[in-house]
Amino acid sequence: MSNITQVVNTDKNLKTLKKGVHSSDLDQLLSSTGPFTLFAPSDIAFEKLEKGLMDDLLEPQNKLKLTDLMNNHIVSGIVPFKNLKDGDSLTTINGNQLIVEIKNGKVNVGGAGILLRDAKISNGIMYATDIVFVK
Helix, strand or coil: CECHHHHHHHCCCCHHHHHHHHHCCHHHHCCCCCCEEEEEECHHHHHCCCCCHHHHHCCHHHHHHHHHHHHCCEEECCCCHHHCCCCCEEEECCCCEEEEEEECCEEEECCEEEEECCCCECCEEEEEECCCCCC
């Protein structure tokens, strides 16, 4: 069974996230026992950012800013989809809050529409998101 880093490495829709995870050294954390919940922005989500922002963050001198951005997407522990309730607040590993909103049967976390990832993951759970949490 793959861990979160291995899933990110092999998903063709997460190429930008893969670069961010490795450049920030979070690949080590997301390969560890965990467990973690990763809200994984797709490449389309990264394309919504200001042009050139991600390229700038991937520069070695901006590693701390990149790491902070990546940490906005990681929650310690497993947060099952069925347990997400409207108004819940999830705390990311860097202390930011992601608010859960459920409207008309659609689940949003931190303003992002989420989908449950079907892959078997050994150290947590992963949701695909349609935006990047830039807080």
